[in-house]
Amino acid sequence: MRGQILGVDMRTGEGQLAGEDGRRYSFRPDDWAHRGEPQIGLPVDFNPEADRAHSIFPVPVAPAAAAVPATAAPPVYAVAYPPGRYEPTTDRNKIVAALLAFFLGVLGIHRFYLGRTGSGIVMLVLTITVVGMLITGPWAIIDCIRYLVMTDRDFARRYGS
Template identity: 40%
Template sequence: MRGQILTYSPETGEGIISGQDGKRYTFRGTEYRGNVLAIRLGMEVDFEVREDGSAAGVIPLPGASGAPIGSQPVYAKSKIAAGLLAIFLGNLGIHKFYLGYTTQGVILLLITLFLWWLIFPLLIVGVIVLIEGIIYLTKTDAQFDEEYVQHKKLWF
């Protein structure tokens, strides 16, 4: 499978790869088929998935490059984009679709489309998505990534 290196710590020899299937896989530097000093954040790699869900046989793709270790990590989703989508288009569920929560996005969209004439349900949904947007924006990038991208926290 192909993927991209999201994190790698030379101190612990551990890292995380984001696979093309959208899942995250841990790997050890000993599984890297090349010079571990050449590992870069955002580097495109090919790897195999073990039964335990970790990556094995990590091979850098030809011409793969990335940011040096120690620079800012690469996150799959932007907390700013999610927060602004929640605040401005939250009633339509756009922020949920952006985060990959299709069911929750459809729920918000259907509430808005079919109950648009009822003020109370739209007001409640509006408050919920406003709070979600503010929460997204006040989290650090790492907290947002861990809670809403990796662990798929659906609401708030």
């Protein structure tokens, strides 16, 4: 019979489910015949016996994407973040990165701080020569300005861990 989980006591693992016949059935943890935990609202298949449910399995749900017709518009790959949800995060600070770029930028320290070790090594090696310092100096100033102008969301998306 099919039904739906109504509630589960997390301490004991006992719960109730509603069958498609309109009756309620109780179950114990050993009645749950699937890995994982039963969740409220989960559609299930079970064997009813008096007022008990045995051999409870979650009902597989077909993916909705399979029902999309072939003539549908191609998928959009732009990432949209609703406010306050799924925001990219980083443990790095853009102000610290900008200060490192401004004061120690020719050595590439800000690049190491942001996890860009390849370009940090290039800047460090270039600094050994006078010509290299003429390249890494403007590079560091441009990085400093870029970090300060960049929004927090863009900074976290680009340099997040």
